[in-house]
Amino acid sequence: MPVIEINNVSKSFQKGETTRHVLKSINLSLEQGEFVAIVGYSGSGKTTLMNLAAGLTQPDGGTIQVNGTTAIVFQNYSLLPWFSALENVRLAVQAAFPQYSRKETTAHATKYLEMVGLGKALAKKPSQLSGGMRQRVAIARALSAEPSVLLLDEPFGALDALTRATLQQELVRIFGATGKPVTALMITNSVQEAMLLSDRIVPMTMGPQATLGPAIPVSLKKPRTIDMLHHDEDAIRTHAQIVTFLTANKSQANATTRNHIPNQIVRPLLRSQGLQPDHPQR
Amino acid sequence: MIAKKIANFFLPMVGIALVVGLWSLASAVVSKDLPTPMATWEQSKLYVLEPFAKRGEMDQGIGLLIGYSLERVAKGYGLGILIATPLGFLLGLSSLLRRMFDPMLQFLRPISPMAWLPLGLVLFQKSEPAALFAIALCSMWPTVINTMVGVRSIPQDYWNVAKVLKLSPFQTFTKVLLPATLPHIFTGFRLSLGIAWLVIVASEMLTGTPGIGGFLWQEYNSLIYAHILLCIIVIGFIGFGLDRLMGMLENRLKTA
Numbered sequence: 402m403p404v405i406e407i408n409n410v411s412k413s414f415q416k417g418e419t420t421r422h423v424l425k426s427i428n429l430s431l432e433q434g435e436f437v438a439i440v441g442y443s444g445s446g447k448t449t450l451m452n453l454a455a456g457l458t459q460p461d462g463g464t465i466q467v468n469g470t471t472a473i474v475f476q477n478y479s480l481l482p483w484f485s486a487l488e489n490v491r492l493a494v495q496a497a498f499p500q501y502s503r504k505e506t507t508a509h510a511t512k513y514l515e516m517v518g519l520g521k522a523l524a525k526k527p528s529q530l531s532g533g534m535r536q537r538v539a540i541a542r543a544l545s546a547e548p549s550v551l552l553l554d555e556p557f558g559a560l561d562a563l564t565r566a567t568l569q570q571e572l573v574r575i576f577g578a579t580g581k582p583v584t585a586l587m588i589t590n591s592v593q594e595a596m597l598l599s600d601r602i603v604p605m606t607m608g609p610q611a612t613l614g615p616a617i618p619v620s621l622k623k624p625r626t627i628d629m630l631h632h633d634e635d636a637i638r639t640h641a642q643i644v645t646f647l648t649a650n651k652s653q654a655n656a657t658t659r660n661h662i663p664n665q666i667v668r669p670l671l672r673s674q675g676l677q678p679d680h681p682q683r
Numbered sequence: 684m685i686a687k688k689i690a691n692f693f694l695p696m697v698g699i700a701l702v703v704g705l706w707s708l709a710s711a712v713v714s715k716d717l718p719t720p721m722a723t724w725e726q727s728k729l730y731v732l733e734p735f736a737k738r739g740e741m742d743q744g745i746g747l748l749i750g751y752s753l754e755r756v757a758k759g760y761g762l763g764i765l766i767a768t769p770l771g772f773l774l775g776l777s778s779l780l781r782r783m784f785d786p787m788l789q790f791l792r793p794i795s796p797m798a799w800l801p802l803g804l805v806l807f808q809k810s811e812p813a814a815l816f817a818i819a820l821c822s823m824w825p826t827v828i829n830t831m832v833g834v835r836s837i838p839q840d841y842w843n844v845a846k847v848l849k850l851s852p853f854q855t856f857t858k859v860l861l862p863a864t865l866p867h868i869f870t871g872f873r874l875s876l877g878i879a880w881l882v883i884v885a886s887e888m889l890t891g892t893p894g895i896g897g898f899l900w901q902e903y904n905s906l907i908y909a910h911i912l913l914c915i916i917v918i919g920f921i922g923f924g925l926d927r928l929m930g931m932l933e934n935r936l937k938t939a
Contacts, residue, residue: 457843473847479840483862492858496848546848 402468403430404550404584405454410463412449423449425610427463429603431550434582438595439613440643441605447588448476450605451554454586469549470497472542476555478535480527486538487523490514490545497546513545514538516578518571533564540572544579553587557594566627569597573624592643596636597625604643606650614646718909726909741893741901745917752883752894753921755811759818760879764872767823771830771871772860781831792824796882800889810890814883821882825874833867834860869936873929880922895921 407429413422423446431437441447452458453465455473472493480489490510494501501509514523517537527535536556543551556572557565576583576598589595595602596619604614621629621636630636703720710717718726729736734746774781774788796817803813841863845855887896895914902910 455847457846471847475840475843477840479844481841481844481859481862484858492850492854493848496850496854 404433404435404468405429405431405586406464406466406468407454408464408466410450410453410460410465412446412453412458412460422610424453424460425612427613429613431584431586434584435601436583436585436587436599437601437603437616438599439586439588439603439605440592440595440647441588441590441611442607442647443590445605445607446609446611447590447605448554451552451586451588455552467550470546471550471552472544472546472548473552473554474536474539474543474556476558478527478532478539478559480535480538480542482527485524485526486514486519486530486541487511489527489538490542493542493546497548510541510545513541516544516575517541531564532560533568536560536568537571540575544575549584551583551585553585553589555589556587558590565591565594569594570626572598577624592640592647593627593630595619595643596621596630596640597627602639602643604646604650614650617642617646716908718912723909723912726907727913730910730913741898743893743898745895745913748893748895748898749917749921751892752887752896755814755887755892755894756818756876756879756883759815759883760822760876762815763819763821763823763879764826764875766819767826767871767875768830768868770823771827771868772834772864774827775831775834775864788824788827791820792828794821796821796885797889800886804890810892814886814890814892817886818879818882822875822879825878826868826871829867829871829874830864833864833871836867837863866933866936869929869933873926873933876925876929877922880918880925884918 407427410424410427411422412424413420415421427450429437429439439447439450449458451473453460454467455471456465456467480486481492484492487507487510490513491506494506494510498506498509511520511523514520517540519534519537519541522530522534525534527538530538536559540556557568560568576585585598587595587598592602599619601616601618603616605611606614617639619636619639621633621639630640706717707719710719710722730745734744736744737747774784799817799820800813803816804810807813807816837860841859845859850858883894884896884899887894888900891897891900895918899911899914899918902908902914
């Protein structure tokens with residue numbers, strides 16, 4: 402039985418008079434222990450798909466079935482700034498294992514923070530940590546709940562190239578360290594990142610009405626290194642195959658769409674008729 | 684650095700000296716009824732130097748009078764924020780409630796304490812609960828509005844975290860909602876306390892209860908104008924002190 406089953410899912414957003422069809426006939430299923438990466442352009446609707454898989458939004462059509470518990474690593478870390486690294490992870494442990502005592506919760510959270518190499522930064526607030534360290538905390542938080550499915554929403558998207566490369570390698574190691582195979586769905590805009598970690602790569606066409614292309618298996622044995630990706634014949638061929646698909650589908654999308662509005666993060670502007678707090682939002 | 688510190692100390696002194704100078708000038712030129720700064724001090728020093736002396740119902744040391752007023756403010760303000768904070772959360776969380784009550788809120792907010800006080804007297808028949816009623820009703824709005832705005836400005840990211848971690852409603856409240864809103868709430872508390880202190884003077888003047896405002900009104904009626912000035916200065920000091928105190932609390936929360 403597949404762990405994640407996405408069946409003919411579509412999603413559109415209404416903004417005033419216009420409707421933007423973001424996703425169309427998405428089909429994907431993940432087997433136990435499988436690592437699948439979805440690679441696509443920014444603005445193609447990848448995050449929308451992830452939010453659907455995480456249950457944060459509901460699809461307009463089709464079904465999404467997830468057998469087991471999920472945890473998600475967000476692109477922008479989404480750590481709670483008023484809590485220390487330890488407390489952020491503890492919160493996830495508390496929610497996932499309510500039967501744990503205080504001591505057990507702390508021990509469990511500490512174990513996962515040590516696993517991501519943050520054993521010495523337990524008491525640090527997110528504001529005292531670098532981007533890479535914050536993302537490690539977010540990864541520890543997701544793993545600590547010991548989910549059956551891990552969702553990774555451009556997990557290294559907000560990091561600089563060097564940190565990104567280090568953390569990609571780290572993630573390979575961390576997944577090895579958890580002992581059991583993790584079922585994971587990752588979205589990314591980096592073909593290399595996808596090849597480093599996944600068993601199968603699914604390219605996503607440019608939105609609107611983005612859909613998934615044919616899956617391309619990555620046969621390279623694990624654990625992989627960036628070096629392998631650069632030298633293995635198969636890896637180079639697979640890489641080229643994915644890039645070719647993505648470029649082909651980009652020009653096609655550009656030819657068929659008019660008035661494409663890029664996906665961007667829009668924070669609602671707060672307008673109060675009354676008093677404004679006299680300090681900036683955090 | 685040191686020069687700056689000296690300037691920081693002396694410049695306000697110069698400001699005070701200028702105002703006192705203007706005051707002297709006004710009492711000499713504009714109205715002979717206005718006591719000079721010296722005369723004010725002469726007539727007031729009994730009240731200041733023996734702050735806890737009780738000579739009669741209204742004739743008490745300034746410390747006691749401040750005490751009565753602060754106690755009344757504490758009660759009325761406490762009542763006000765006790766109602767205002769949950770109300771702010773409800774309005775912040777529910778767009779239905781917000782749409783229902785927002786016009787009402789904007790309508791009630793600018794009503795003067797002087798207008799609420801007689802209604803309080805009608806409702807409760809006694810001056811003390813009427814004063815508390817007016818203080819609570821006037822001081823609660825900044826807390827309601829700031830809490831509401833605070834809840835609404837919580838980034839979607841934090842809500843997503845709560846949802847993804849499957850936090851219980853209680854956990855969501857204590858771990859996400861409350862910490863995210865706390866700085867806004869305290870800004871509301873500070874503004875509310877300022878208003879409560881404004882209202883206390885007015886309500887004591889109208890009800891004639893002992894306290895700094897009541898004393899001010901009685902001394903006006905007894906034609907002891909120096910004491911009016913004493914009261915104004917004391918009211919200013921206390922208001923300033925309360926605001927500083929709340930400001931300190933607020934700053935501590937901001938860094939947390």
